[in-house]
Amino acid sequence: MCEKINDRLNGSGCTDITAYEAMKAVRREERRNLIAELKALANKHGYRIVSTIRLKDMEGEYRNE
Numbered sequence: 001m002c003e004k005i006n007d008r009l010n011g012s013g014c015t016d017i018t019a020y021e022a023m024k025a026v027r028r029e030e031r032r033n034l035i036a037e038l039k040a041l042a043n044k045h046g047y048r049i050v051s052t053i054r055l056k057d058m059e060g061e062y063r064n065e
Contacts, residue, residue, distance in 0.1 A: 007020055007023065008020045031055055034055065035053050035055075038053060
């Protein structure tokens with residue numbers, strides 16, 4: 001995710017906080033959209049999500065694509 005120190009560096013190795021904050025905002029929006037989709041899916045099948053949804057990025061781990 002964006003919390004790694006390397007995510008704050010640009011291609012030349014200099015700190016680029018503007019790009020870091022922009023990427024963080026994009027990730028946040030992606031997570032919000034995913035949670036909305038999960039809630040809609042649960043609702044479609046007659047369920048309601050009643051507790052916090054915690055998401056973990058599977059970067060570097062096996063993904064079922």
